[in-house]
Amino acid sequence: MIATLASSFLPVNDTAAAAAWYGSRFGLESTDVQEHAAVLRDRDGRQLTLMGPASGIPVRPGLAWAPVSFRVEDVAVFREESLRSGAPCSPVQGDPGTCLFVTVADPDGNTVLVVDR
Numbered sequence: 352m353i354a355t356l357a358s359s360f361l362p363v364n365d366t367a368a369a370a371a372w373y374g375s376r377f378g379l380e381s382t383d384v385q386e387h388a389a390v391l392r393d394r395d396g397r398q399l400t401l402m403g404p405a406s407g408i409p410v411r412p413g414l415a416w417a418p419v420s421f422r423v424e425d426v427a428v429f430r431e432e433s434l435r436s437g438a439p440c441s442p443v444q445g446d447p448g449t450c451l452f453v454t455v456a457d458p459d460g461n462t463v464l465v466v467d468r
Contacts, residue, residue: 358390358398359419362410363459366403372458373399376433377421412459420464426451429465 363369366389370381379391379399387405392398399419402408423429426443430453433440438455445451451467 356397358400360400360402360408361419361457361461362408362412362414363389363401363403363457363461364412365459366401369401369457369459373401376436376438376455412461414461417454417462417464420466422466422468424467426453426465426467429453430455 361369366386367384370379370384370389370391373379373391374381377393379393381389381391383390387403387407389401389403390398391401402410430440430443433453433455438457440455441453443451443453453465455463455465457463
């Protein structure tokens with residue numbers, strides 16, 4: 352059996368505000384935004400579900416580890432744009448031959464991994 356990824360889940364405080372942030376930073380399209388959850392999709396149909404407090408999921412936002420990652424063309428450019436927008440972002444790390452990456456905090460304090468491949 353071959354499976355495909357259905358969704359990644361991330362706890363947030365305000366689903367509409369978080370959906371707007373992920374849309375602007377990563378180009379995700381909001382397909383359904385409600386108080387309990389917001390569903391976003393990338394251009395290939397992969398899905399991120401933002402779970403608000405009304406969802407009943409007993410996980411608080413502010414995850415110190417990265418449960419989700421995004422690939423961008425240029426990690427250094429992403430970092431500069433993030434810092435300009437006020438989002439806390441790590442220095443560029445990794446090896447250019449293998450993978451460069453940064454971590455950025457979303458508005459709810461969740462850690463997000465951003466990679467170049």
